[in-house]
Amino acid sequence: MTDWDHNRKFRYTKDAPPAEWPDRIRGISQEGLALLGINPKTNTLHWDGQELAIEKRLANFERGMALVVTIATVVVACVEVGRAVGWFEQ
Structure with a gap:
């Protein structure tokens, strides 16, 4: 059984991001990857239940x-x- 509270608590990696990344951007941990989801009907990407805005x-x-x-x-x-x-x- 997935512990969603645990995944949310440890969604970011503890490692420092690369120097070329913008400020306040953090890497996703292995637990955080479980928070990514796809709606199979619309093929939209979601993070922790919220749809990600993707511009085309x-x-x-x-x-x-x-x-x-x-x-x-x-x-x-x-x-x-x-x-x-x-x-x-x-």
Whole structure:
């Protein structure tokens, strides 16, 4: 039987985190791993019963590249439609 109070009490490792980690970030202990869970219906990740917020956003560079590709696609489509209709014939 799992002792959930024990897992919550010892959820963090006693080791110091790496120097490059931001302040107040601590590693998870072996007992703390038991506090991670997945909702099988939604595939969402939870920590001690609370859903973890996971952002799925594109970076500015990726958004810019998507915009450039979209504009290029529209321009090429317009040119091809113009050729098919005969707008660009002499």
